[in-house]
Amino acid sequence: MPAEATMPTLSAQGDAREPLRVGLVGYGYAGKTFHAPLIAATPGLDFACVASSDAAKVHADWPQVDVVADAQALIARDDIDLVAIATPNDTHAPLASAALRAGKHVVVDKPFALDSGEARALIALARERERLLSVFHNRRWDSDFLGVRQAIADGRVGRVAHFESHLDRYRPAVRARWREGAGRGAGLWFDLGPHLIDQALQLFGQPKRVQANFARQRAGALSEDWAHVVLDYRDGLRVILHAGMLVAGGSPRFVVHGERGSLVKHEPDRQEAQLKAGLTPGADGWGADPDAMRFHDGSGAVRDIPTPPGDQRRYYIGIERAVRGLGPNPVTAEQALAVMNVLETAQRSARESRSLPLPALAPG
Structure with a gap:
């Protein structure tokens, strides 16, 4: 049996540090139900912006969050540190690639990509740009x-x-x-x-x-x-x-x-x-x-x-720590590639x- 992954604690990660500003691309079922509330509940993360064509839907839940209509506009923002992608499956790889090329750390909802070739290309790009790339396998914390x-x-x-x-x-x-x-x-x-x-x-x-x-x-x-x-x-x-x-x-x-x-x-x-x-x-x-x-x-x-x-907050708590170099990536891109293989x-x-x-x- 594989060794159990390190489980991050739920304590606040130090008030002295500036929070990491997170942009969420997509506000359909996955973005609205999972990513937005989990990001907002994570110490050290600032839920700052959503890319969505329905600003009223986002603001009904999160009136303080900026909304932009275009994913590329969110990715291009200098004040965004981490981009979470919760869009249709066929857009995961191109959006993740764009975010990595823009210097962002990236969380991709499952599935990682449409095939292992896309997944390998993203892994190589994340290594080249020295950015965190993780896949939202949140059910590990069910x-x-x-x-x-x-x-x-x-x-x-x-x-x-x-x-x-x-x-x-x-x-x-x-x-x-x-x-x-x-x-x-x-x-x-x-x-x-x-x-x-x-x-x-x-x-x-x-x-x-x-x-x-x-x-x-x-x-x-x-x-x-x-x-x-x-x-x-x-x-x-x-x-x-x-x-x-x-x-x-x-x-x-x-x-x-x-x-x-x-x-x-x-x-x-x-x-x-x-x-x-x-x-x-x-x-x-x-x-x-x-x-x-x-x-x-x-x-x-x-x-x-x-x-x-269960506590799916542990995923984003692990992401916050990993971006800061304080802990391991809670779900590595290589682990997600193994899922794609099966x-x-x-x-x-x-x-x-x-x-x-x-x-x-x-x-x-």
Whole structure:
């Protein structure tokens, strides 16, 4: 199992330092729901500007924040230190490239890019310009994942043989939005697959082989809305990554079977729901998860294990420290490239209807 990444503390990072001014490109679902409130709640960051075509929408939530209509205008501003990109997937790479060339540190929402070639070019550019480049894999700080990871690390289930991770939704009507359209970077696998893959790689490292099956299950679907991917590891470990849009209930978030027992986590982390409801990150109850994990031991006994709270603020707290040279990048571009490698291999596997070896990532 890979070593756990250093977890930054939540204390303020010193009042003497000037805050890093952050510009957010995009104020759709990801920008409004996740990035804006998390940036605003992070000590040492100043949520300064948004690039959006709907200034009224932004100012209804953040009246003090500047709004510009054009992403390039935001990127060109001398008073912006960090650019967070929360736009449609096919714009991630060109916008990140423009921001790096303008001398900005960059956070890119997942997926990193549309393919590994774009991702590698961004990594090379960030190194050339000596700027931080990170990808918003915020689900590393979800309560459900933190609880399951701790239970595995503690040896509670013993050697893991079977692991299931589900991100299911019940949205039977196809909506008119780019995520559900027919363009490049659309579809459920590009939307939720990066979360599923990143968590699996954090737990188990790189698999040997990938086998994927995608489908369009809803009437009028323009891109895949069902994904089932199996990652093959050594010693017989099988990791199942699953997402669907016609799941009204009954599917647990995680299932782990091992030599000492089984662990089931039914309900997902609640931070997304809390953010949608307007709860400020860090407020009372933030990240709390009353849904305990259930552990079934070899004797047939069942007991509950409390789930630790989640806290996606830790991502941007890590970013603030990393930009200042006080800590590691919480999600490196190289880690995000590894996610892209699995994402692409699964696409090929689904097209060719066969299991494929995972290509080795070249060092450097």
